[in-house]
Amino acid sequence: MPLPPDGYRSAQMPSVLLIEDDAPIRTSLTRSLRDRGHAVSSVSTALDGLRSVVEDRPDLIVLDLGLPDMDGADLLRMLRAVSRVPVIVATARDGEADMVRLLDAGADDYVVKPYSAAQLDARIRAVLRRVDTGRADTSLTVGTLRVDPGAREATLDGAALDLTPREFDLLHYLAARAGQVVTKRELLTEVWRIPYGGTDKTVDVHLSWLRRKLGETAQRPRYLQTVRGVGVRLTVPPSPAE
Incomplete structure (x- = not known):
């Protein structure tokens, strides 16, 4: 699969891909992030997430680790092989070892469930600011x-x-x-x-x-x-x- 180029931010609002298998969480976050000015798409499996990254080129990914077809940590490694898109890991795993391992593997931020939509929105904006600064x-x-x-x-x-x-x-x-x-x-x-x-x-x-x-x-x-x-x-x- 080709490597999606950097610098594909939406001119109007950032596009966020939510990879989350829990339907109620996925629906709630999608609605809340859209209300906060993000263009949100969502998938429930790792392979659908990988396909969406390659085809749709989102500005940022919010990645759950407990996916039905593949552990999110393995998906993160696959994502880093095909894309530089920023990734925020959003998970119930709160151990420091997991946090360090995922950040070392290429995650840009790590948030532990339960978290509010406002907190996730703030983290998304912070990561996108860092990405924009890095490109400049x-x-x-x-x-x-x-x-x-x-x-x-x-x-x-x-x-x-x-x-x-x-x-x-x-x-x-x-x-x-x-x-x-x-x-x-x-x-x-x-x-x-x-x-x-x-x-x-x-x-x-x-x-x-x-x-x-x-x-x-x-x-x-x-x-x-x-x-x-x-x-x-x-x-x-x-x-x-x-």
Whole structure:
């Protein structure tokens, strides 16, 4: 299946695809989101959702995990193979491990049932604002590291970096604040969208993976400099003479 292009926002109202198998919830959310200015379509199965993404190209997906034909987590991975459309996971699963796993797999936000239509509407608007801002961003260059948020690509010394969606988000956030110390709590809030709870270990693990792909280690850093007791910053590496 071809990859739907980015930048297909409706000129009048954002289109939202609701993938939810519970008929009463689906009907109620569809009505409430339409009342709040969204063009809403809905399906009850994962395969119908995948087909709709490819054919209709919605601006955003609200994805339930407990679908009858496929777990929503598996559908998310399939969606990320064919589309960059923003996805908000809406589920009764409230465990931190599930939340981190789905956000790492490419979800843009995670909301736990029960939630109000007003809360979901606010999250939809927030995600779409971030998407629009990302499309307007120009490429960021730090030393020989280049981060292109529009294409979601990063290169080092001209070679493409093989980054997961969360690794790219982490690198982009740090590159946009090059030279500034960023706390792990800020990264959890802004990159992982976990404002309450969460552990620094999540950030530490991803920083370790990112260091490896940048060709460095915590003991011999180049771009990622740890500021003990404070956080991390991305900087231009010192020249060999230094």
